[in-house]
Each structure stands twice: as C-alpha cells, then as structure tokens.
Amino acid sequence: MKVEHKIYLGLGAFFSLIVIIYWLWAGESGGATMLLASALLGLVPGSYLGWWAKRMSQRPEDVDEPTVEQSSGSIGAFPTYTIWPFVMGMGAFMVALAMVFGSWTLVIGFAFIISAAISATLESKRGGVI
Amino acid sequence: MTLTEEKKGESDHGQAGHHEGPSGLYRWLTSTDHKVIGKNYMYTAMVFLFIAGGMAMLIRTQLASPNGHFVSQQTYNELFTIHGSIMLYLFAGPFAFGGFANYLVPLQIGAPDMAFPRLNALSYWLYLTGGITMLLGFLTASGAAAFGWVGYAPLSSSTNSPGAGPDLWIVSIALVGFSGIFTGVNLVTTIFYLRAPGMTMFRMPIFTWNMLVTGLLILIAFPVLTAALIMLYADRHFGTVIYSVKGGGSPVLWQNLFWFFGHPEVYILALPFFGMVSEIFPVFSKKPVFGYKGLVFATLAIAGLSTGVWAHHMFTTGTVLLPFFSALSLLIAVPTGIKIFTWIGTMWGGQLNYKAPLTWAIGFIVAFTMGGITGVFLASPPIDFATHDTYFVVAHFHQVLFGSTIFAGFAGFFYWYPKLTGRMYREWLAKLQFWVVFIGFNVTFLPQYLLGLKGMPRRIAVYSPTDGFTFLNQISTVGGYLTGLGFVIFLVNMWISWKRPVPAGDNPWDGYTLEWATTSPPPSHNFTSLPPVRSTRPTWDRNHPEHADYKSPHVTEYAKKEVSSSEG
Numbered sequence: 001m002k003v004e005h006k007i008y009l010g011l012g013a014f015f016s017l018i019v020i021i022y023w024l025w026a027g028e029s030g031g032a033t034m035l036l037a038s039a040l041l042g043l044v045p046g047s048y049l050g051w052w053a054k055r056m057s058q059r060p061e062d063v064d065e066p067t068v069e070q071s072s073g074s075i076g077a078f079p080t081y082t083i084w085p086f087v088m089g090m091g092a093f094m095v096a097l098a099m100v101f102g103s104w105t106l107v108i109g110f111a112f113i114i115s116a117a118i119s120a121t122l123e124s125k126r127g128g129v130i
Numbered sequence: 131m132t133l134t135e136e137k138k139g140e141s142d143h144g145q146a147g148h149h150e151g152p153s154g155l156y157r158w159l160t161s162t163d164h165k166v167i168g169k170n171y172m173y174t175a176m177v178f179l180f181i182a183g184g185m186a187m188l189i190r191t192q193l194a195s196p197n198g199h200f201v202s203q204q205t206y207n208e209l210f211t212i213h214g215s216i217m218l219y220l221f222a223g224p225f226a227f228g229g230f231a232n233y234l235v236p237l238q239i240g241a242p243d244m245a246f247p248r249l250n251a252l253s254y255w256l257y258l259t260g261g262i263t264m265l266l267g268f269l270t271a272s273g274a275a276a277f278g279w280v281g282y283a284p285l286s287s288s289t290n291s292p293g294a295g296p297d298l299w300i301v302s303i304a305l306v307g308f309s310g311i312f313t314g315v316n317l318v319t320t321i322f323y324l325r326a327p328g329m330t331m332f333r334m335p336i337f338t339w340n341m342l343v344t345g346l347l348i349l350i351a352f353p354v355l356t357a358a359l360i361m362l363y364a365d366r367h368f369g370t371v372i373y374s375v376k377g378g379g380s381p382v383l384w385q386n387l388f389w390f391f392g393h394p395e396v397y398i399l400a401l402p403f404f405g406m407v408s409e410i411f412p413v414f415s416k417k418p419v420f421g422y423k424g425l426v427f428a429t430l431a432i433a434g435l436s437t438g439v440w441a442h443h444m445f446t447t448g449t450v451l452l453p454f455f456s457a458l459s460l461l462i463a464v465p466t467g468i469k470i471f472t473w474i475g476t477m478w479g480g481q482l483n484y485k486a487p488l489t490w491a492i493g494f495i496v497a498f499t500m501g502g503i504t505g506v507f508l509a510s511p512p513i514d515f516a517t518h519d520t521y522f523v524v525a526h527f528h529q530v531l532f533g534s535t536i537f538a539g540f541a542g543f544f545y546w547y548p549k550l551t552g553r554m555y556r557e558w559l560a561k562l563q564f565w566v567v568f569i570g571f572n573v574t575f576l577p578q579y580l581l582g583l584k585g586m587p588r589r590i591a592v593y594s595p596t597d598g599f600t601f602l603n604q605i606s607t608v609g610g611y612l613t614g615l616g617f618v619i620f621l622v623n624m625w626i627s628w629k630r631p632v633p634a635g636d637n638p639w640d641g642y643t644l645e646w647a648t649t650s651p652p653p654s655h656n657f658t659s660l661p662p663v664r665s666t667r668p669t670w671d672r673n674h675p676e677h678a679d680y681k682s683p684h685v686t687e688y689a690k691k692e693v694s695s696s697e698g
Contacts, residue, residue, distance in 0.1 A: 003331035004322045007430065011346065014434040018458075022438070026451040030383060031441070034390045038350050038437050049322075060327035065664070071327040078243040080654065081152055081160040085248050089255020092308075096263055096301040099363070100294050120248060 001053035001062060005046055012042025082123060088116035162247035165652060167254050168233030169550060172543075174258055175225035181265070182216035183617060185209045190574075190610035193603050196595040206591035207276035208295075212264065214279030215299065218399070219306050220261045222535040226402030227313055227348065228257060230542055231341040233550065235317060237645035238335045240326025240663065242655040245319040246312075253312035260305030267295040275299035278589060280392070281362070283373035283384035288366040297366065300359050307356045314348030317341055326644070328663035332426070335643040335666070336419060339426050340405030343433045347394045347401070350437060355391035358384060382449050389440035396530070397436045401429060403534040404469060406542030407491040411473050413545075413639050414488035415480025418679065421472040422666060428465035428472075435462045445514045452511045459509035466502055470495060485639075486560035490541035493568050497537050501529025504579070519589075522582025525575045532571060540564075540620075548634030551627075552650040559623040567616035573609025577602040642667035 019035035022028075060066035091112025098106035152160060161167065189209055192200040201209065232250065236243055244250045267274030272293025277285045281299070284290060321334070321342045334342075362384070364370040371377025373384045412419040419425065435458055441450035442459045473495060482488065504526040507513045517523060540563075547555050586599050593599045637646040647669045648657050661672035665679035675681075 001322075007342075007346075010430070011434055015437060018438045022451075022454060025454055028451070030386050031390070034354060034386075035438065041350055061325035061329050062331075064328065064330065066327040075242060075324065078655065079162050079247055081157065082162060082248060082251070083160045085162070085251035086159050086255055088252055089259055092256055092305060093259035093263070096259070096305055099301050100297040 001049060001056065001059065003062075005049040005053050008042050008046030008049060010042075010046075012039050012044075012046050015039035015042055079123075082120070084116040084120040084123065087112050088120070091116060160251075162243070162251045163654060164232050164236050164244045164247065164250060165656075167250050168229050168231075170254055171224055171232055171257065172229030172550075174254075174261070175221050175229055178216050178220040178261055179225070180617065182213045182221060183614065185213040185216075187610060187614050189213060190607040192591060193593075194607040195604075196597070196600050197592050201591075203591040204273060204276060207589070208268070208274040210589060211275050211278055211299075212267070215264060215275070215303070216261075217531070217535075218279055218395070219303055220257075220264065222399040222531060222539075223310060223395070224257050224306075225535065225539060226399065227310070227317065227341065227344050228254070230337075230402060230406065230546070231317055231344070232313070234546065234645055235320060235338050235341050236324065237549075237648065237652060237656055238338045238643050239321060239324065239329050240644050240657065240660050241320060241324035242657070244316045245324055246316050249312050250316050253309040253316070256305045256309035256312070260302045260309060263298050263302035263305060267298040270294040270298065280388055281384075282388075283362070283365075283381040284375075286362060286366075286384075287374060297363070300363050300366075304356055304359050307352045307359070310348050311352045311356075314345040314352070317345035318349070321345070326660055326663055329644075332423070333663060333666050336408035336422070336425050337402075337405035337643075340401045340408070340429055343429045344398050344401045347398050347433050347436065351391045351394035351398065354387055355395075358387035358391070361387075382444070382447055385444050385447065386440070389443045390437075392443065393440045394433075394436045396527075397432055399531060400534045401432065403494070403538035403542070404429070406545070407473060407494055407538050408469075409643065410487045410491045410541055410545050411476040413641050414483045414485060414491075415477045416483070416640075417476060417480040418642075418667060419472070420475035420478070421468075424468055425472050428468040431465040432462060435465070442509055442514070445511050446518045456509055456511055460506060463502070463506050463509075470499060470502075485544075486555070486557055486564065487541045487545035487639075489561055489564050490537050490544065493564060494533055494537035494541060497529055497533030497568075497571065501526055501531075501533050505530060517582055519587055520582035521578040521586045521588060524588055525578035525582060528575050528578070532575070536567065536571075540567075545639065546645075547627075548638050549645055549650050549652070552634055553627055554632040554634040554638065555627050556623050559619055559626070563616050563619040563623065566619060567613055570609050570612030570614075570616055574606050574613055575609070577606045577609075581606070637669065637673070640670075640673065642670040644668055647672065 015035055016039040019032055019039055022035055023032045026032075058070075060070040063070065091109045091114075094105040094109030094112065096109075097103070098109060158166070158170070188201060189206070192198045192206055192209075194200075232244065235241075264274075270293060272295050274295045275281070275291065275298070277291055277296065281296075286296060321338060325334070361370070361372045365373050365379075371379040373379050373381050375381065408419060408425055439455055439459045439462065441455045444450050445452060445455070473491075504522070508517065508523065508526060540560075544555055544560050547553070581599055581602050584598060584602075586593065586597070593603075634650055636648070636650050639646070644657075644660065644663075645652070647661050661668045665671055667679050671678040671680060
C-alpha cells in the first residue's frame with residue numbers, strides 16, 4: 001500500500017510545485033485553479049491511502065514471498081452477468097437524446113436509470129445472480 | 131504454488147451454476163466478465179476506426195485536386211470534425227483503456243475480474259451509446275457538428291453552429307467522457323486492490339503500470355472536459371455567457387479548459403500503446419525489459435508533466451505565458467526519450483524474432499519518433515507561430531497518434547490475438563499489411579510537413595491551382611488510399627483466421643507475464659491456478675525454472691534493492 005500512497009502523493013506534490021510556480025509567474029487564475037484541483041486530486045487520495053497503509057496489516061500482494069496464511073481467504077464476489085448496467089446505459093442514452101431533442105425520452109430515461117439503480121443495489125444486497 | 135491455488139479456488143465461491151450464464155445476444159447484453167467487455171470495446175472501437183478511416187478517404191479525395199467538388203464545403207467540415215472526434219474519443223482511447231486494458235490488466239496481475247464489474251459493463255454501454263449519438267448527427271437536418279474536434283468558442287455557439295448536430299456532439303462526448311471516468315476508476319482500483327499474492331507494484335508488467343498511470347490521467351483530465359461541455363451546453367441553451375465576450379465571458383476559457391483535458395488526453399491515448407510495445411520488445415528479443423524502473427518513472431514523469439503543458443496549443447492566442455509552457459513541453463521529450471532508449475536497449479543484443487508484433491512495434495518506434503521530434507519543434511514558440519494551424523501540425527499529430535494507436539495498436543492486437551481468440555492470425559498477411567500501411571502512412575504524412583511549411587492551412591476544403599499545393603496533395607492522397615488498402619488486408623486476415631482457424635496454444639510466444647499462464651481464451655474468472663509470483667516474469671519462471679529470474683543472484687539482489695527502496 002505504501003507504493004500506491006507514494007504515487008498519488010508524488011503526483012500531488014509535483015502539481016503543488018507547478019501551481020506555485022505558475023501562480024507566481026503567470027498570475028492567471030483559471031489555469032492555477034485547474035492545477036490546484038489536480039494537486040488536490042493527488043494529495044487527498046494519497047493521504048487517504050497513507051492513512052490506511054499505517055493501519056492495515058501487510059497484504060500478500062505487497063510482500064516478496066507471501067506465506068500460505070497470508071494468501072488464504074476469499075478475494076471477493078464478482079457477478080458474471082446482470083442486465084442492469086445495460087438498462088442504466090440505455091436510460092442515460094435517452095436522457096442524452098432528450099437534452100438535444102427536448103422530448104419525452106427524458107421521462108423514460110430517468111425511469112430506466114432509477115429502476116436500474118434500485119435493482120442493481122437490491123441484486124447486490126440479495127446475492128441473487130452474483 | 132499451492133498457496134495461490136487455494137486463494138483462487140475460494141474466489142470462485144463454489145456455485146454450481148456459476149459458469150452457466152446466458153448465451154447468445156443475452157450474454158452479450160448482460161455479461162460483466164472483463165474479457166467479454168474488453169472484446170466488445172475492442173471490436174466496437176475497430177468499427178469506429180473503419181468508419182472514421184472511410185471519412186479520411188473522403189477527405190483525401192476532396193483534397194486530391196485544387197477546387198475539389200467531391201463534397202460540399204459544409205460536408206467537408208462535418209467530415210473532418212467527426213473524423214477527428216471518432217478517432218480521438220471513440221477509437222484511440224476506448225481501444226486501449228476500454229479494450230486492451232479491460233482484457234489484460236486483470237489477467238496480468240492475476241485477478242479474477244475488474245474491481246467493479248457492473249460499473250465496467252455500464253461504461254461500455256455509455257461508450258456505445260455515446261458513439262451512436264455522435265453518428266446520429268449526420269441524420270439531422272442541419273448535419274453533424276462542423277467546428278473541428280476541438281469545438282472552439284465562439285464557433286461552437288448557438289449563433290454560429292445552430293442545430294441539433296453540435297448538441298449531439300456535446301452530449302455524445304459527455305457520455306463517452308463518463309464512460310472513460312468509470313473505466314479510470316475501475317483500472318486504478320483493480321491495480322491497487324486485486325493483485326495476486328507476491329505481485330508487488332514493482333513486479334507488475336509495464337503494460338499494467340502504464341494503464342495505472344493512464345487511469346490517473348483520465349481522472350484528472352476527463353472531468354474538466356465534461357465540465358467544459360456542460361458550460362458549453364448552458365451557453366447554447368440557457369443563455370449563459372461563459373464563452374461569449376458579449377456578456378463578459380471569455381472564449382479563450384474554452385481553449386484553456388479544453389486543452390487542460392486535451393493534452394493529458396494525448397498521453398491517455400499514447401501511454402497504453404507504449405505499454406503494449408514494452409511487453410512486446412522483451413518477449414520477441416528473449417530478454418527481460420531493459421530499464422524496468424526507468425520505464426515506470428518515465429511514465430509517471432510524463433503523467434506529471436502532461437498536466438502542465440496545456441497552453442502550448444494556445445501560443446498564438448497571445449494570452450499565455452510562453453516560456454513556462456514551452457519549457458515544460460520541451461521537458462516531456464526527456465522521459466519520452468528514455469522510453470525510446472529503453473525499447474532499443476531491450477532489443478540490443480537480443481535474439482530478435484521478427485514476427486508480426488515485433489515488426490509493427492519497430493514501425494511504431496520509427497513513426498512515433500518522427501512525430502515526437504516535430505513535436506519538440508512545435509513546443510518552441512517561434513516555430514509554432516510560423517506553423518500554427520498549418521498542415522505541419524496535421525502531419526505532426528497524425529504521426530504521433532497514427533504512430534502509436536495504429537502501429538503499436540496492431541502490434542498489441544497481433545501479439546494478444548492468440549490469447550483473445552485461441553487462434554492464430556496469418557503471419558504473412560499481417561506483415562504484408564504492415565508494409566502497405568507503413569509505406570502508405572509515410573507517403574500520406576511526410577508531404578504534409580512540406581505542405582505546412584509552404585503555408586497550406588488546416589481545415590480548408592479547397593485550394594487554388596496557383597497555390598502550389600497540388601502535387602504534394604496528390605501524393606498524400608495516393609498514400610492515403612494505400613493506407614486504406616492496408617486495412618482491407620487486415621479484414622482479409624481476420625476473415626481467413628475466422629473461417630479456417632489455426633489453434634494457437636496457450637503461450638505461442640513464450641510470453642513472460644501472467645496472461646500467458648492461463649488457457650487461450652481464458653476461462654471465466656481467468657485462472658484455475660496461478661504460478662507463484664517471484665519476479666517480474668512469473669510465467670517465464672514457471673516455464674524455464676533453470677533460468678528463473680528469482681534464481682539469478684543479480685536479479686534477486688536487484689529486486690530486493692528495488693523493493694527496499696520503493697517500500698522505503
């Protein structure tokens with residue numbers, strides 16, 4: 001976890017340096033804002049990963065020669081098939097078309113998105129096909 | 131070995147009906163398997179490549195003679211806009227980070243799937259519908275968007291570009307942008323949390339490293355584009371004046387926002403392809419990759435620098451700090467140069483096996499280096515002032531992007547084709563395609579540098595016979611047709627491979643990384659057993675225990691040093 005933490009923090013530190021140079025030299029606020037946001041995008045997750053790295057026990061993927069005890073256990077649940085991402089994608093498509101043609105597809109689109117979001121959540125909760 | 135087997139065994143959590151999913155169309159609609167989604171992405175992206183390539187043929191036909199009448203000027207504007215938009219938003223990116231990364235990253239790190247399989251499926255559907263939305267523009271009364279793939283304000287305002295076509299362009303890129311953001315989240319999470327035991331960060335294949343950095347760049351760049359598009363939409367429909375001088379807004383703001391996305395985007399498109407050739411050179415040279423850490427840090431350096439160079443596309447606006455952007459742009463040449471040297475260093479002294487993937491990868495180095503070096507020219511403001519918006523720039527970015535997405539992309543496609551399908555392509559057809567495309571590519575784009583230096587502007591549908599552009603344009607058009615012929619050869623190759631399959635075997639290239647340790651094509655959830663990961667080349671270690679990397683004292687010392695320095 002330490003390497004992951006350092007990658008984010010390193011990028012954040014680099015962008016912080018750049019934003020300081022840019023702000024002092026160019027004095028232009030638009031670009032400085034975007035660079036500042038990029039710096040935070042590095043520093044915030046970087047600090048979060050660092051916070052965890054200190055508190056969690058070492059993971060088997062972080063050690064050179066993992067032992068049997070370290071490597072045992074389940075990785076997680078991975079669904080193999082579900083219709084809801086497709087339904088949600090079609091909902092988003094209809095909402096997008098409504099933004100152009102201003103038509104009734106907006107209602108159908110949102111109906112698709114909301115029902116897909118609810119169904120996908122229930123699917124995870126229930127176990128279902130996952 | 132047993133310890134990893136146990137872990138994988140439990141990940142399948144033993145449901146009997148688990149592998150018996152739906153079949154046919156319903157399987158395609160509902161699968162959350164990263165391999166199915168990855169292939170969907172790849173084949174969809176290739177369809178878009180052929181559509182946009184066809185548009186390129188029309189563009190070259192129009193320019194083959196002065197005062198061309200092949201298409202109207204409005205149609206020409208639509209063609210180059212949608213050609214660029216498809217190639218950049220719908221082909222190059224999704225082909226790499228949607229297709230290859232989706233398929234390969236979980237395999238390369240020994241994971242059963244992506245971290246968020248359903249989000250992964252959603253991002254494919256957003257991508258497909260976004261692409262369809264863009265093409266729908268041609269069916270509207272006012273035609274598709276016609277303001278270039280960059281959509282500069284104020285040309286993209288509702289006064290200058292009225293109609294549904296530009297709106298379709300805006301929402302289609304918003305959809306594709308969300309799809310990209312979801313893929314970025316998925317990639318970073320997968321690489322951080324789903325690696326196999328022993329697969330430390332500094333044992334990951336270079337391709338996976340590059341996809342991690344691409345994921346980080348996507349998360350930095352794409353939200354900026356989406357925000358810019360929402361503001362453009364608000365300007366067009368809700369009467370805001372963000373990009374209009376009239377109400378106190380600023381058209382240059384669009385350029386700033388767009389290129390803050392647009393330049394990292396160039397690296398989002400290029401880094402995955404750098405990763406592919408970084409896998410191909412070692413395998414076809416029978417050597418470990420030269421300068422593993424150098425490649426990793428060069429990739430990270432490119433990611434860092436690429437965020438601070440956006441305004442080098444805006445030198446001629448007169449509103450940007452030239453020395454700052456010029457210096458940072460020139461600096462990018464350093465990590466890129468490191469990469470080119472490590473690729474050459476990998477081949478140096480190796481036993482080169484000139485199969486199609488290696489041939490395409492060497493073609494990539496040639497094409498990309500030419501494009502990259504003219505990029506160094508353009509990073510210098512005096513040259514940029516002279517050549518801005520001419521064909522010099524067109525030739526430059528086509529050499530960079532065609533160089534990476536097509537040459538490295540096909541190198542990767544042929545390299546992993548046996549893994550994707552379990553079949554072999556026809557070697558001679560792949561090589562014939564290479565030579566036709568390589569010659570066609572150079573004949574197309576090298577004259578365009580000269581055209582640019584002679585002053586031919588971009589995005590013009592007609593030129594005068596007295597301009598002196600005719601001959602070079604004719605050569606360029608012939609080159610374009612030749613390139614198009616190369617892609618017909620590719621289709622023939624795929625057709626033959628489909629009709630008369632030749633089984634490829636699980637590991638036809640004697641590959642090094644974990645995807646070659648499983649069957650071709652891999653089973654559901656990828657691995658029935660994993661070789662232990664003790665070096666950067668776990669499959670090589672398993673197949674050649676006498677030459678295993680972890681046994682060599684030099685490599686072991688090196689690996690220990692790397693881990694101790696990286697773990698701090």
